[in-house]
């Protein structure tokens with residue numbers, strides 16, 4: 001099981017640090033139960049733009065197995081995520097950054113757990129009710 005990977009998010013971005021990991025899904029504490037199998041490659045890179053904005057570039061990819069909610073068979077699913085998360089210092093900044101087109105913001109404290117961040121992004125991206133496509137499911141005409 002992966003442990004926590006805590007960083008100071010502000011310094012992580014200012015210093016343009018990066019972190020990456022390739023792990024079986026069973027290694028992620030909050031993903032282990034979502035998937036039947038698979039592995040994920042995750043990369044988080046800090047970035048400071050010239051105007052002082054700090055952001056995390058999050059890339060996550062891999063092939064995983066979900067459980068079809070219609071036939072309960074295995075369903076292979078491709079995770080392919082590219083996200084930019086801006087760091088907000090306070091509530092007002094969070095609202096302002098979130099309102100920009102194609103922008104997502106988080107308001108981290110002094111510490112941020114990168115494993116948890118990656119898990120959140122993966123969980124948010126999953127289909128609400130995973131199901132095989134019509135014709136590929138072993139249960140038909142339900």
Ligand SMILES: [Zn+2]
Nearest residue numbers: 068071132137
């Ligand atoms: Zn199915």
